[in-house]
Amino acid sequence: MPGKIVDRYDHVPVTKEDLDWAELVTLDLSLFEQPGGKEQLVKQLEHAVQHVGFFYVKGFNIAQEEVDRQFALGREFYALPLEEKLKFHNSNDLVNGEYNGYRPAGHRIMGNGIKDNVQVYNIPKFDGFHQRQQPPVISDHIEEIEAFSRKCHTEVVEKLLRLFAILLELPSEDQLVRDHQYDVKGEDHLRYMHYAARSIEDNKKVGGLYSAGHTDLGSITLLFRQPVAALQILNSDGEWKWVRPQDGTITINTCDALTALTGGYIKSSIHRVHTPPADQAHVDRLGVLYFARPNNHVVLDPIKDSPVLTRLGLTQNAFTELGQHLTTEQWVKVRQSQQQRRNKDIKISEEGKFTYGKGDLDIIPGLKAKMYD
Incomplete structure (x- = not known):
């Protein structure tokens, strides 16, 4: 029996507000196979990953229609009744660092008694190690979702990893790719993410934020163009800047595992989700993201055969x-356990400064999560 026909996804208009936009470089991945193209891209990449950790890519061989289909599937999932979505949620799994499946809004306290307003649905990569029951709206389109997931990996992640290898002067251009193989057990996942619009009063109580400043735990995060302005990055001057939604691009940020592998050479980007500007503040925000991580067995020690890191x-x-x-598997478990832990009531000042409860940021003995105001 054929699955439900999913209507086209129409993006909301972009904001007309005059925001303080970040100036980010755009890498054209269509240059990748051209003579001298990789070298040109590496030069662009070098400044971005050492100073901001954010950049755009275009020319990535994934059609806008394919991207919009994922937005449409995310919309259909979040339109399900809560009781249906909760069939794919397990609060005990979250405590133990298992993050695939559904996480409802309100799982954690954002601050000052206000619960978080974000729903998450994570679909693990199709490596044969993450068999899960899916709701019909997902299972009916699972082949299409797998094809999209694999394209994210081959058309974007692997190309960027090869550019990083060149930047690090590694012996083989494929060295990082070998540590991030799609069909080897790992924690990559596709995510549909839904932020519900909040009242002006509640937004004021949490410093105008949907999520506090943080870094991601993996190697690379792909954020597909989202016209509701909310993402902000902390630049090298310590200033929060808005990330502009650019047509035909994916916003990329580099993350903690890649920072660990490079001894801090590649910056783990600091970002937060702000309340959208006035002309979009009433709109729910739907995101499609892909999180790439090293394979589970990879030990997150600094790479030893990089002449750059040695120098x-x-x-x-x-x-x-x-x-x-730590292996990637160990790191993901302890970091996710900290992120999903039911926290105490965080205090937020009128200036937007966060005060966390004892133990809220503990990952392992001696290491705390860093959050940014």
Whole structure:
């Protein structure tokens, strides 16, 4: 029996507000196979990953129609009654660092008694190690979702990993790709993410934020163009800047695992989700993201055969300084356990400064999560 026909997804108009937009470089991945193209892209990439950790890519061989289909599927999932979505939620799993499936809004306290307004549905990569029951709106289109997930990996993630390898002067252009193989057990996932619009009063109580400043835990995050302005990045001058939704691009940010592997050479980007501007503040915000992480067995020690890291003396990271040599699987479990832990009531000042409860930010002994006001 054929699945439900999913209507086309129409994006809302972009904001007309005059916002303080970040100036980010755009890498054209269509240059990747052209003579001298990789070298040109690496030059663009070098400044971005050392100073901001954010950039755009275009020319990535995924049609806008394919992207919009994922937005449409996300819309259909979030339109389900809550009781249907909750069939794919397990609060005990979240406590234990298992994050695939559904997480309802209100799982954690944002601050000052206001619960978070975000729903998340994570679909693990199709490596054969993450068999899960899916709701019909997902299972009826699972082949299409898998094709999209694999394209994210081959058309974007792998190309960027090869550029990083060139930047690090690694012996093989494929070295990082080998540590991020799609069909090897790992924690990559596709995410549909839904932020519900809040009242002006509630937004004021949480400093005008949907999520506080943070870094992602993996290697690379792909954020497909989302016209509701809300994403902000912390630039190298310590200023929060809005990220402009640009047609035909994916916003990329580099993350903690890649920072660990490079001894801090590649910056883990700091970002937050702000209340949208006035002309969009009433609109729910739907996102489609892909999170790439090293394979589970990869030890997150600084890479030893990078001449760049050797010249700069980047031989330690936040884990090894504590005598820890965490695999990706171990890191994901402890970090996700901290992120999903039901927290105490965080206090937020009128200036938007956060005060966390004891233990809220503990990951492992000696290492706390960093959050940014």
